[in-house]
Amino acid sequence: MPHLTLEVSANLVHVVDPMLDAVTDACRHGGHFERAVIMSRAVVHDRYRVRQQGMSAFANLTLRIRPGRSEEVRAELAHRLADAVRRAMQDRGVTTPTCITCEIQEIDMRTRALIFAGES
Numbered sequence: 001m002p003h004l005t006l007e008v009s010a011n012l013v014h015v016v017d018p019m020l021d022a023v024t025d026a027c028r029h030g031g032h033f034e035r036a037v038i039m040s041r042a043v044v045h046d047r048y049r050v051r052q053q054g055m056s057a058f059a060n061l062t063l064r065i066r067p068g069r070s071e072e073v074r075a076e077l078a079h080r081l082a083d084a085v086r087r088a089m090q091d092r093g094v095t096t097p098t099c100i101t102c103e104i105q106e107i108d109m110r111t112r113a114l115i116f117a118g119e120s
Contacts, residue, residue: 004062
């Protein structure tokens with residue numbers, strides 16, 4: 001079950017839902033997680049600083065997945081997700097200089113717990 005976290009600076013809050021939809025779709029249709037449950041969430045940071053080559057906003061993606069994919073596959077996936085954010089911004093006319101990053105992390109299945117609660 002891939003876990004996707006999108007963190008954005010507050011000056012991008014108006015486009016966070018389209019970004020989240022875009023990266024969730026990129027996971028689902030990327031050839032790796034078609035049948036998987038994808039849990040995605042967005043975190044908007046009200047207090048932030050961006051000090052990188054004139055950028056004034058950020059969007060950071062972290063995708064946590066089960067181990068076993070090659071370095072090349074993880075790199076391609078990271079690029080696809082970062083590009084999905086860029087396209088979502090572009091499609092909505094966002095011109096704010098934004099630093100977009102994506103990191104793929106492997107979950108340690110030996111130390112992971114999965115519990116279901118509540119009524120279904």
